Amino acid sequence: MEHLRSLVLNSTYEPLQFTSARRALILFLLGKAEALEFDGFHFRTCSTSYRLPTVIKLRRFINRPYKASVSFSKKNVLRRDGHTCQYCGATGVKMTIDHVIPRSRQGESTWENVVAACRECNLKKGNRPLSMAGMRLLRQPRKPKNLLFTMTPANTPDSHVQSWAKYLTSLR
Ligand SMILES: [Zn+2]
Numbered sequence: 001m002e003h004l005r006s007l008v009l010n011s012t013y014e015p016l017q018f019t020s021a022r023r024a025l026i027l028f029l030l031g032k033a034e035a036l037e038f039d040g041f042h043f044r045t046c047s048t049s050y051r052l053p054t055v056i057k058l059r060r061f062i063n064r065p066y067k068a069s070v071s072f073s074k075k076n077v078l079r080r081d082g083h084t085c086q087y088c089g090a091t092g093v094k095m096t097i098d099h100v101i102p103r104s105r106q107g108e109s110t111w112e113n114v115v116a117a118c119r120e121c122n123l124k125k126g127n128r129p130l131s132m133a134g135m136r137l138l139r140q141p142r143k144p145k146n147l148l149f150t151m152t153p154a155n156t157p158d159s160h161v162q163s164w165a166k167y168l169t170s171l172r
Pocket residue numbers: 085086087088089090117118119120121122
C-alpha cells in the first residue's frame with residue numbers, strides 16, 4: 001500500500017492535495033477527517049483490517065493562500081476535458097485537440113479556445129466555425145483553477161482515479 005495515495009479535500013470539498021493512503025487513514029482514525037470514498041483496498045495489522053479511504057475531507061478549514069497557475073498544453077487540455085470529446089461526448093477513443101475558432105480564422109491557442117475532440121468531430125468540423133458546422137460544445141472551455149487534476153500520482157489504481165473524479169471535476 002506504500003504507493004497508494006488518497007485525495008484530501010478541504011472542509012468545503014475543495015481538493016487540496018494527495019497524501020499517502022496511510023496518512024489519510026490516520027487522519028480519519030484520529031477524527032481529523034471524514035472518509036468519503038473507499039474502493040476495496042485494506043490496510044491490515046496483526047489484529048485488524050482497515051478500509052483505506054481514497055478520499056477524505058478535513059473537518060477543519062485550511063486556508064490556502066497560494067494557487068499555482070496551470071500551464072496550457074495539449075496534455076492538460078485533454079485532462080481538463082476528461083479525455084472526452086467536447087462535441088459528441090465520445091470517450092475511450094483517440095483524442096485530439098481542436099481550435100473552436102479555427103486557427104485559419106485567427107483563433108488562438110488558449111484555454112478558452114481549445115478543446116478535446118475525437119477525430120471524427122475534428123474532421124467534421126474542419127476549418128469552419130461552430131455555427132457553420134452545425135455543432136455545439138458540451139460546455140464552455142475555461143482555464144482550470146487548480147493544478148491538482150494534472151498531478152494524478154503514478155501507479156494509481158483505476159478504481160482510485162474513478163473515486164477521485166467527481167471531486168476533481170470542479171477544477172477543470
Ligand atoms: Zn466527437
